[in-house]
Amino acid sequence: MAIKKAYIIDRVDWQGDPCLPLTTWSGLQCNNDNPPRIISLNLSSSQLSGNIAVSFLNLTAIQSLDLSNNELTGTVPEAFAQLPDLTILYLSGNKLTGAVPHSLKEKSNSGQLQLSLEGNLDLCKMDTCENKKRSFLVPVIASVVSVSVLLSIITVIWRLKRGRLNVSLSSLVGLSRKELSLKSKNQPFTYTEIVSITNNFQTIIGEGGFGKVYLGNLKDGRQVAVKLFSQSSRQGYKEFLSEVQLLMIVHHRNLVSLVGYCNEHENMAVVYEYMANGNLKEQLLENSTNMLNWRERVQIAVDAAQGLEYLHNGCRPPIVHRDLKSSNILLTENLQAKIADFGLSKAFATEGDSHVITNPAGTPGYIDPEFRASGNLNKKSDVYSFGILLCELITGQPPLIRSHQGHTHILQWVSPLVERGDIQSIIDPRLNGEFNTNCAWKALEIALSCVPPTSTQRPDMSDILGELKECLAMEMSSQMSMRNSVKISLVLDTNMAPNLR
Incomplete structure (x- = not known):
């Protein structure tokens, strides 16, 4: 070859x-x-x-x-x-x-x-990429860059000496409200602007322990989502700081984008890009009007894996999300998935760190049992949560399934079906059997590889992403073969039809 x-x-x-x-x-x-x-x-x-x-x-x-x-x-x-x-x-x-x-x-x-x-x-990637004449500009740009770099170095050294350079996300969260004003003189939105953007908080589009999310409209016509944090919660303020600081430095097509924020006295808000199709949890509900087909589910899994893989392996130091779940996977108009809600996220102190000790946090059903027992947080804690999320996509079931006997965890529900090899009973019945069986088994194998009780037995997100991409390719190949079969069938039917006399 x-x-x-x-x-x-x-x-x-x-x-x-x-x-x-x-x-x-x-x-x-x-x-x-x-x-x-x-x-x-x-x-x-x-x-x-x-x-x-x-x-x-x-x-x-x-x-x-x-x-x-x-x-x-x-x-x-x-x-x-x-x-x-x-x-x-x-x-x-x-x-x-x-x-x-x-x-x-x-x-x-x-x-x-x-x-x-x-x-x-x-x-x-623009529609027009002009080839600029750089014979004159290069030396000028080089001079400007040299001066800028020199000034930057001097500024960094001066600020380091004065102790004013915030170098990590983890060092920010523990500081006081006064110390972490987020440079309020330069904040993108005042509280008055937030009130105006949301039309006096008219339309609620989401709600959580932090507060409520409102629909907003900017002056340029863009729709945005405005998360308003509760004024009474000290933990809410920490989560607000963590989320804003992280989203200011982390950018990826599968992470929700920060538009701006407000940190004015007791009023805290984060302004995001608006996601027209809400969150994945809403799409998977039984009464959802827009049923996700199998290919869309696999694509959403790939998107979420790409965002998480970037946090784990593309950021230096790595970042652990800590609260990955279906309600934190937001969907654009074209069903592109983006990870949201970084209020509980943790960045390691250095790139070489393998874990950080912290109080267990997250959502029941998704929390890594090893992390819950030990308080040792690492990237594999997110991998466990991703495995549960993938099980949700495959089965259409929530992580904690309600029954007359109480709640059953999704892994307990799926295990006997896996042992029987009953893939038809595992896959969301609303799909009516419209999925590639090999792709479905592969997706389930990937999900189950993420959830062993011991974190060292779980794969890295880069490996999971590679497997999911293969799974998506398998599904697309199957769909293309089916379309070709239909075309051939139509051609044969046409050729074999009797001639009109």
Whole structure:
């Protein structure tokens, strides 16, 4: 295989023919054609470097290609748009440059291609990418940057000497209200503006222990969600500070975006982007009018995994969410999932820390039993919660299932069904059997791998994300095969119809 040679991929199981006699190469799937052809290739986090090899374009039957989180450079080949069956293309987390080909953006915008490009800092995603003349600007910019860097260094040294530089999220939370004014002179919103934005708090769109969430409208026409914190809770103030400080420095397509905040006397509010489809918990309720299909559920799982994987492995030091649950997964108009509510989140003091001792917190049903017993918080505590969340998506059941005998945990409910191999009884019955059985079993296996009682037995979020992407590719491949079968059937019916005389 030319790709193996181009990137010197050294995998023990990448030997012989990738598809014959059976597909044994990790991260690779083949179809059942004669001869079989590669339809899915996952090379994420494989330390690939250099340009995107032309060999990828020879995979004419490819449906899913994941090259994320590598060291790839150069431009995105426009020829990707010519691959007829390509529906998933992940290129995020590389060092790609230039402009995104217009043909790829068109396929992405029309829903034909799921395109992921975030994390390529020098890649131009705009509709028009002008090639600026830099012969004159480069020396000027270099001079300005040099002066700016010098001034920044001097400022940092001065502030360090004066002890005024807040360097971590964890160091912020323990300080007093006066010490943590969040630079109130520069706060984006006054309380009067918050009242105006929400039309005097007219429309409630959510509620929790912190307070209420209101629908708001900015002057530029954008809709926003305004979380108003309770004035009486000291813990509420800590959560407010934690959430604002974290969202000011953490940015990802699968984390809810901060628009602004208000910290005026006793009035505390956080202003977010508005999520038109509410939260995942609402979508999974029995009386929900918008039933999520199987592919949408798997895509939501991938989105949530991407956001959590970024918090764990993309942030330095790592951040643990601590309250991952379906009501904290918000959905855009297009059902893109974003993790929200960072009030309980913890950042490790240093990148090398493996855990932090803290009071158990979270929501019953989702809390890691090891964390609840020991108070030792680590990334695997979030992994447990993610496993419960994935079980919810698969089964449509809440983490604590109410019955006449009381409450049954979702893991206790699903275990005997797994032992019997009864996948039909496990999957949400409202799907009416419209799912790929292999994909469903794989999703369930991923969920159960997240929930062993001992944290060391749980996988890292990067591994979970890779498995879920394969699961999504499997489902999309199944859907495409079904569509092709229908087309063939229609053509045959047409050709075999009797001629009118």
